[in-house]
Amino acid sequence: AQSVTQLGSHVSVSEGALVLLRCNYSSSVPPYLFWYVQYPNQGLQLLLKYTTGATLVKGINGFEAEFKKSETSFHLTKPSAHMSDAAEYFCAVSPTYSSASKIIFGSGTRLSIRP
Amino acid sequence: ETGVTQSPTHLIKTRGQQVTLRCSSQSGHNTVSWYQQALGQGPQFIFQYYREEENGRGNFPPRFSGLQFPNYSSELNVNALELDDSALYLCASSLDGGRNTGELFFGEGSRLTVL
Secondary structure (H helix, E strand, O other), X not given: OOEEEEEOOXXXXXXXXXXXXXXXXXXXXXXXXEEEEEOOOOOEEEXXXXXXXXXXXXXXXXXXXXXXXXXXXXXXXXXXXXXXHOEEEEEEEEEOOOOOOOOEEOOOEEEEEEO | XXXXXXEOXXXXXXXXXXXXXXXXXXXXXXXXXXXXXXXXXXXXXXXXXXXXXXXXXXXXXXXXXXXXXXXXXXXXXXXXXXXXXXXEEEEEEEOOOOOOOOOOEEOOOEEEEEO
16 A cells, blocks of 8 residues: 655745755555645646656756655755745655556645745 | 636535536546545545546545546536535546556646535
8 A cells, every 4th residue: 555644734944945845655566756736726736756767856846856765755855945836735656556546645735935 | 738627616515415526637638536635635536537437446435426428527426415525626637547657637626515
């Protein structure tokens, strides 16, 4: 079975500061990993995904994440926060091999940006 | 390219009633997944439909049911509504059938309030 734990339900950083959102996963098979963003009153949008290959994944809006198998982590980072980054961020996992697979989401981290 | 559209956007029901939520998948997508997102929580997987057949189900009771039509649009039906069914219901479409290799494209959701 797969599961996702996001550490910190709320993270606040200053504009221009480093953004670090933490995600740890549990999976009995090699996982696919995702970060989604949800702006107020909108659906979720894919930021980036890891399937196979390079463990450092770059996404939209300057975000990136690194898959660390030994730590079962997939933390999301951005070097310099912008006011428009304020949103809810969800880490998600799905199994690589399943005929009836589904994506499992974490409980989310709300990112606030201070001027 | 038409994105995922959901209707209605908001609705209010009373306990014991039944509700039908509708979703039109993104053009060319043959898979629809439904998620329930309670306030302050991550999306919880309800079920997935691929080529008009249920293709995986989360931990939801049988009063949550669905359909997928030949044009790949979908309905979520909930019978005997309970207060805890109050949530944002998200529909997501994708191309990969039963193999969740990548991106889910989300609609903006239907917000259900049960009184």
